Amino acid sequence: xxxAALGAAGTTTGESRPKGRALRGIPAGVRCAxxxxxxxxxxxxxxxxxxxxxxxxEPRTFTxxxxxxxxxxxxxxDPADTVWMSFAWSLALALLTVVLLLFxxxxxxxxxxxxxxxWSSLVSIAFVFPLFISENVRLYGWTxxxxxxxxxxxxxxxxxxxxPDVLFTPAITLFGMxxxxxxxxxxxxxxxxxxxxxxLVEAARDFGASRTMIWREIELxxxxxxxxxGALLTFVLAAGAVAEAKILGGQSVIMISHDIExxxxxxxxxxxxxxxxxxxxxxxxxxxxxxxxxLDLDRILGRR
Amino acid sequence: MDxxxxxxxxxxxxxxxxxxxxxxxxxxxxxxxxxxxxxxYFLFPIRAFSFEWWEKTLDSLEIQRIVQTSILIALIVTLxxxxxxxxxxxxxxxxxxxxxxxxxxxxxxxxFFPQPVLGLALLLWFNALGIQPSWHTAIVAHLVWIVxxxxxxxxxxxxxxxxxxxxxxxxxxxxxxMILKDVTLPILWPGIWSGALFAFLLSWGNFxxxxxxxxxxSTIPKWLYSKMVAGYTPMVPALGTMSTLAAATLLLLxxxxxxxxxxRRAN
Numbered sequence: 001x002x003x004a005a006l007g008a009a010g011t012t013t014g015e016s017r018p019k020g021r022a023l024r025g026i027p028a029g030v031r032c033a034x035x036x037x038x039x040x041x042x043x044x045x046x047x048x049x050x051x052x053x054x055x056x057x058e059p060r061t062f063t064x065x066x067x068x069x070x071x072x073x074x075x076x077x078d079p080a081d082t083v084w085m086s087f088a089w090s091l092a093l094a095l096l097t098v099v100l101l102l103f104x105x106x107x108x109x110x111x112x113x114x115x116x117x118x119w120s121s122l123v124s125i126a127f128v129f130p131l132f133i134s135e136n137v138r139l140y141g142w143t144x145x146x147x148x149x150x151x152x153x154x155x156x157x158x159x160x161x162x163x164p165d166v167l168f169t170p171a172i173t174l175f176g177m178x179x180x181x182x183x184x185x186x187x188x189x190x191x192x193x194x195x196x197x198x199x200l201v202e203a204a205r206d207f208g209a210s211r212t213m214i215w216r217e218i219e220l221x222x223x224x225x226x227x228x229x230g231a232l233l234t235f236v237l238a239a240g241a242v243a244e245a246k247i248l249g250g251q252s253v254i255m256i257s258h259d260i261e262x263x264x265x266x267x268x269x270x271x272x273x274x275x276x277x278x279x280x281x282x283x284x285x286x287x288x289x290x291x292x293x294x295l296d297l298d299r300i301l302g303r304r
Numbered sequence: 305m306d307x308x309x310x311x312x313x314x315x316x317x318x319x320x321x322x323x324x325x326x327x328x329x330x331x332x333x334x335x336x337x338x339x340x341x342x343x344x345y346f347l348f349p350i351r352a353f354s355f356e357w358w359e360k361t362l363d364s365l366e367i368q369r370i371v372q373t374s375i376l377i378a379l380i381v382t383l384x385x386x387x388x389x390x391x392x393x394x395x396x397x398x399x400x401x402x403x404x405x406x407x408x409x410x411x412x413x414x415x416f417f418p419q420p421v422l423g424l425a426l427l428l429w430f431n432a433l434g435i436q437p438s439w440h441t442a443i444v445a446h447l448v449w450i451v452x453x454x455x456x457x458x459x460x461x462x463x464x465x466x467x468x469x470x471x472x473x474x475x476x477x478x479x480x481x482m483i484l485k486d487v488t489l490p491i492l493w494p495g496i497w498s499g500a501l502f503a504f505l506l507s508w509g510n511f512x513x514x515x516x517x518x519x520x521x522s523t524i525p526k527w528l529y530s531k532m533v534a535g536y537t538p539m540v541p542a543l544g545t546m547s548t549l550a551a552a553t554l555l556l557l558x559x560x561x562x563x564x565x566x567x568r569r570a571n
Contacts, residue, residue: 140541
């Protein structure tokens with residue numbers, strides 16, 4: 001009985017018998033992937049194609065695939081248009097976020113893998129949980145902390161010190177981004193570090209390798225896939241971030257997502273917003289593809 | 305000497321981790337304080353505590369409605385994403401098929417995509433289809449992001465699953481449904497359970513997607529944002545704190561149930 005089942009399934013192993021005749025001959029993997037694939041085609045691919053379509057429509061029109069023009073892009077690349085500054089701010093702050101998070105998260109990720117032992121799962125939960133609180137609530141908490149007559153100001157006043165003046169600056173926007181995207185760096189990094197075999201490090205130490213040497217020659221290269229995923233994820237998400245600049249930064253910095261939103265809403269120029277979104281998508285899509293092409297997800301997630 | 309150095313660096317790692325964790329929860333604590341302080345405006349140090357804003361929040365009919373909407377969205381997102389992601393995870397980690405590597409990478413793209421831009425793209429797409437945005441469309445938007453996450457969570461469990469178990473059941477004459485019900489699901493159950501918790505809580509706390517795709521309807525994070533931008537009331541930190549506490553309770557409950565079931569099975 002199982003021989004027949006295996007025969008029908010072709011190359012897949014352990015395949016149970018397909019019920020419908022029409023499904024016979026389609027590999028189980030394809031059948032299982034099809035609901036996700038169909039949903040993603042309708043919910044992810046189609047919206048992106050719509051955006052691309054709008055990017056080439058006449059400015060200030062509201063129908064897609066009716067007209068074709070490059071005017072939106074010409075407008076954006078016109079030196080008189082200052083939108084390039086939003087791009088520069090977003091990408092620069094995203095890059096800084098990644099760099100800072102590499103330093104902030106590395107000791108914690110190392111601790112989760114090597115130091116915390118049975119406390120590891122508790123520490124992990126403590127760092128996952130903020131993902132379930134919406135970012136505006138957490139960022140607003142920072143506003144309450146830093147604002148005049150807020151927590152920090154009140155504490156300093158008790159000590160007779162002048163209040164802080166950090167709110168509504170680019171620096172606090174960066175702080176907010178580092179804060180929001182910390183888990184997205186920490187967990188891929190932890191996954192990466194857990195791919196470093198402990199006995200390999202032990203052996204290197206026995207042979208007299210110094211700490212820096214072990215770190216440079218063993219730990220870093222073996223953990224690199226996870227670190228790369230973390231860096232990519234935080235960069236991409238931070239490049240599209242907008243809530244930090246709005247809630248903490250008080251618009252002292254205009255992020256690119258804000259410009260896209262304005263084009264779609266207040267100024268009712270959908271093609272311009274779409275063209276900006278396409279440019280942002282090119283940057284993050286290109287980066288994602290380039291990094292992901294180098295990764296073997298089976299090895300990272302399944303540790304096979 | 306090496307051991308002493310090790311102990312010192314481990315101590316530093318502990319201190320750094322605890323410090324960062326403290327910083328992470330500091331704004332949550334500030335919100336809780338603001339929601340519990342008496343008076344219309346937040347002043348620190350707090351002069352008088354009171355539950356008046358909590359009571360006002362609980363009494364508000366508007367807030368009751370958005371809480372219901374948030375729960376309904378999160379429940380539907382959980383059920384639908386589990387159904388799709390369960391099979392998606394089998395395709396991700398269990399079966400070998402041509403195109404799997406590409407499928408794995410394409411599936412991750414929605415996670416690697418800024419949510420505000422994704423929300424706006426979906427808004428354009430709904431508009432092109434002639435669909436009026438409402439909480440229904442917000443469900444679709446949440447799913448686009450949450451289905452890949454849940455697929456990954458379940459897939460990690462699937463990697464540890466030995467296909468020989470299913471084969472053995474088939475050899476013993478079990479039918480397709482029986483194998484799924486008595487072999488596959490019980491083994492993958494922990495992954496599915498954590499996938500469900502992730503789906504519910506991520507939908508519950510999602511702000512950017514709801515902001516652009518829920519139309520005139522509101523969810524808790526969206527309502528909070530509209531009040532943060534214009535018209536602060538202490539109900540904002542009060543509701544934010546309640547929403548956080550609800551998420552924490554659910555997470556604890558989910559963990560407790562998982563632990564309880566694991567224990568009962570072990571006996």
